[in-house]
Amino acid sequence: MALTGLEIYKQLPKKNCGECGVPTCLAFAMALASGKAALDACPYVTEAAREALDSASAPPIKAIKFGKDSVLGDETVLFRHDKTFYHPTTLLIYVSDTLSDEELSAKLQEIKGLEFERVGLQYTIDGVAIVNDSNDAARFAKVAATVAESTDISLLLLSDNPEAVKAALAPLVARKPLIGAATADNYEAMVNLAKENSVPVIIKADGLDALNDLVEKAVALGYKEFVLDPGSRKTVETLANLTHLRRLAIKKKFRPFGYPVIAFTSNTEPLEEIMEATVYVAKYASAVVLKTSVKAHVLPLMTLRQNIYTDPQKPIQVEPTLHSVGNVNENSPLYITTNFSLTYYSVEGEVETSKIPSYILPIDTDGTSVLTAYAAGKFEPEKIAEAMVACGIADKVKHRNVIIPGYVAVISGKLAEVSGWKVVVGPRESSGIVSFSKSLS
Numbered sequence: 001m002a003l004t005g006l007e008i009y010k011q012l013p014k015k016n017c018g019e020c021g022v023p024t025c026l027a028f029a030m031a032l033a034s035g036k037a038a039l040d041a042c043p044y045v046t047e048a049a050r051e052a053l054d055s056a057s058a059p060p061i062k063a064i065k066f067g068k069d070s071v072l073g074d075e076t077v078l079f080r081h082d083k084t085f086y087h088p089t090t091l092l093i094y095v096s097d098t099l100s101d102e103e104l105s106a107k108l109q110e111i112k113g114l115e116f117e118r119v120g121l122q123y124t125i126d127g128v129a130i131v132n133d134s135n136d137a138a139r140f141a142k143v144a145a146t147v148a149e150s151t152d153i154s155l156l157l158l159s160d161n162p163e164a165v166k167a168a169l170a171p172l173v174a175r176k177p178l179i180g181a182a183t184a185d186n187y188e189a190m191v192n193l194a195k196e197n198s199v200p201v202i203i204k205a206d207g208l209d210a211l212n213d214l215v216e217k218a219v220a221l222g223y224k225e226f227v228l229d230p231g232s233r234k235t236v237e238t239l240a241n242l243t244h245l246r247r248l249a250i251k252k253k254f255r256p257f258g259y260p261v262i263a264f265t266s267n268t269e270p271l272e273e274i275m276e277a278t279v280y281v282a283k284y285a286s287a288v289v290l291k292t293s294v295k296a297h298v299l300p301l302m303t304l305r306q307n308i309y310t311d312p313q314k315p316i317q318v319e320p321t322l323h324s325v326g327n328v329n330e331n332s333p334l335y336i337t338t339n340f341s342l343t344y345y346s347v348e349g350e351v352e353t354s355k356i357p358s359y360i361l362p363i364d365t366d367g368t369s370v371l372t373a374y375a376a377g378k379f380e381p382e383k384i385a386e387a388m389v390a391c392g393i394a395d396k397v398k399h400r401n402v403i404i405p406g407y408v409a410v411i412s413g414k415l416a417e418v419s420g421w422k423v424v425v426g427p428r429e430s431s432g433i434v435s436f437s438k439s440l441s
């Protein structure tokens with residue numbers, strides 16, 4: 001259980017020197033208890049006190065790293081708007097070792113195609129979960145090796161048989177796969193295998209009480225690189241388990257549940273499966289294993305994940321420089337917008353659809369949309385005129401017409417005055433650009 005501020009205070013040096021950034025040891029203790037400070041900020045804590053305070057100073061959910069840059073956990077809040085979520089849910093595609101060689105090859109090709117671009121950012125699927133459905137250790141090892149050879153993304157080796165995992169893991173240790181699952185029946189062998197090879201391991205039990213018992217037994221083996229699986233496969237039960245696990249870890253700092261959690265989809269109809277996965281991405285799976293690998297199915301899930309895992313205090317932005325759409329020339333129109341990615345890419349998409357090669361100049365508004373930027377004084381005529389000069393647009397086109405969003409028609413007079421260009425008021429919404437562009441010719 002988490003220590004209270006007063007319990008933490010008893011362990012502190014009580015010098016009240018302020019070197020930790022707050023004036024007194026008591027204030028520091030309160031900040032530690034609420035997760036707003038790190039114990040390392042105090043240079044005078046003794047080793048004995050550090051040990052005693054471990055539960056108060058450790059992150060509520062341990063960061064577990066595996067494979068190619070996959071980081072699970074290390075989250076500090078229940079709700080994104082409280083601060084932010086840090087590590088996007090790792091998405092893995094289920095690959096059964098019962099697939100024939102031809103089916104396996106086709107599946108791997110499909111997985112390779114899972115690459116996306118959205119609002120200027122590139123995404124690929126994160127990993128492959130190789131599952132020992134065949135119960136044949138040799139086939140499992142062969143399929144794992146084939147998958148590893150075909151892709152460098154993260155790997156999960158999943159079998160109830162520690163010997164099968166051991167055989168598949170041996171040639172792949174350098175890839176640092178996640179392995180599992182350690183259950184009540186095999187946890188000693190599975191956890192020791194993970195410990196010997198320094199790879200993380202899934203701890204799986206049916207229900208939270210059993211999971212608590214199993215985690216404590218696994219910790220007693222001297223290893224803590226765990227990912228939890230509460231065993232449920234129905235959406236409602238899994239959502240309840242994921243929520244309880246996150247609340248207990250964050251609010252109560254309950255150490256046995258201070259690890260990231262993995263969820264497995266159970267729906268076999270792909271669109272229902274994706275809906276199920278969206279529930280787990282939203283609350284609170286650090287990794288989700290999916291059966292479908294069809295691009296059209298996975299794209300909405302990745303879009304949702306991107307939306308949830310952006311920092312609400314740092315909107316996604318594009319470079320506030322001159323962008324060209326199509327083969328621009330001296331007659332190409334110039335559109336002004338803001339550098340908020342969603343705004344910019346909405347405009348860019350419509351300009352592209354208009355099939356008129358055009359310039360777009362996104363103004364640096366700290367990633368805010370047009371009306372927000374205008375209201376905050378970040379989309380002012382002087383600033384737009386300066387950006388037009390800085391990007392050298394006057395040397396690229398022979399006309400002197402600049403198109404501004406309809407929502408800020410009010411700035412057209414001033415912008416014309418400070419820029420010397422004719423200001424054309426464009427549509428309010430980017431969806432009006434295609435029909436608006438016809439009036440330009």
Ligand code: SF4
Pocket residue numbers: 012013014015016017018019020021022023024025028041042043044045
């Ligand atoms: Fe107390 Fe340590 Fe902070 Fe100094 S640095 S005020 S001793 S907690």
